[in-house]
Amino acid sequence: MASVSIPSELMGPSNSERHSEWQYLDLMRRIWAEGSERVDRTGVGTRSVFGAQLRFDLADGAMPLLTTKRVYWKTATREMLWFLTGDTNIRPLVLQGVKIWNEWPHARYVNETGEDIALDDFIQRIADDEAFAERWGDLGPVYGKQWVDWPTYRYRKDGLYEKSEGINQIAEVVESLKTNPGSRRHIIEGWNVAELDRMALPPCHKTYQFHVAKDDQGRDRLNCLLYQRSCDVALGLPFNLWSAALLQRMMAQQTDLEPGELVWMGGDTHLYLNHEHLITEQLNREPQGHPTLEIVRRPDSIFDYRIEDFVVHNYEPHPPIKAPVAV
Structure with a gap:
């Protein structure tokens, strides 16, 4: 260029x-x-x-x-x-008026449900409906989850792995x-x-x-x-x-x-x-x-x-x- x-x-x-x-x-x-x-x-x-x-x-x-x-x-x-x-759900942020992460859950909701809901209306539902927020407000294991609860696994005698206590990198x-x-x-x-x-x-x-x-x-x-x-x-x-x-x-x-x-x-x-x-x-x-x-x-x-x-x-x-x- x-x-x-x-x-x-x-x-x-x-x-x-x-x-x-x-x-x-x-x-x-x-x-x-x-x-x-x-x-x-x-x-x-x-x-x-x-x-x-x-x-x-x-x-x-x-x-x-x-x-x-x-x-x-x-x-x-x-x-x-x-x-x-360590939280990964946007609801605590939404309730404080923090909009940084709003677009990603909204895009996922529209893509998966096909409902053409406006961003502001979606975020209002996140704020008002805790069950809805639990289903649609989670971002997956992003920053905080890795920082304070990095997942670990333990090898069992039967040859399988089971989840063990996470690692708190910050602490x-x-x-x-x-x-x-x-x-x-x-x-x-x-x-x-x-x-x-x-x-x-x-x-x-x-x-x-x-x-x-x-x-x-x-x-x-x-x-x-x-x-x-x-x-x-x-x-x-x-x-x-x-x-x-x-x-x-x-x-x-x-x-x-x-x-x-x-x-x-x-x-x-x-x-x-x-x-x-x-x-x-x-x-x-x-x-x-x-x-x-x-x-x-x-x-x-x-x-x-x-x-x-x-x-x-x-x-x-x-x-x-x-x-x-x-x-």
């Missing part, structure tokens, strides 16, 4: 002392100008690059919360807290960070090959690895690397960056470590062709301000945080930019 020219006014500043958000904008600009045009699973079409990296220092409460458009960080936080419960990593911080095995994995075909969507942000190192002042800092196999840069990545940094901050608090660097790595890193209006508008904006996160309470475990525990300061972003989600 021939490269797409980017107007000079969208190129951003060239000086080295730039706002950290310019990394994101530079990535968006590069994908749109140089990415390979591809036909994707959704049929919408993308421009894509393979292999990308962003780095953010989380010291002093800093967070990779985009300011060039409003990011609904409370929605992303509610999703992360839902992951940590194990918290414990290993406390007892063996130098380990290279602080990993949370969502890509369970045996269960991919049962998931509404295989995990995109699939692998988290944590790393403890001393900073220049001798403080132990917790770093996190997130590998994302597939990334919708316009709609998904702003949430993914916030959520990864949030999990890292929670892990750091629970293990008495200072938050360090968040390293994000993308495999198929793409922009959808029908997001051109969003991309053009966002690249016309400049980052403003430096939002920070305060965790106002330290619960007994990483599984006990509540939405009220998180307060964002100095967040005055540009207005939101709406665009369709590709399902």
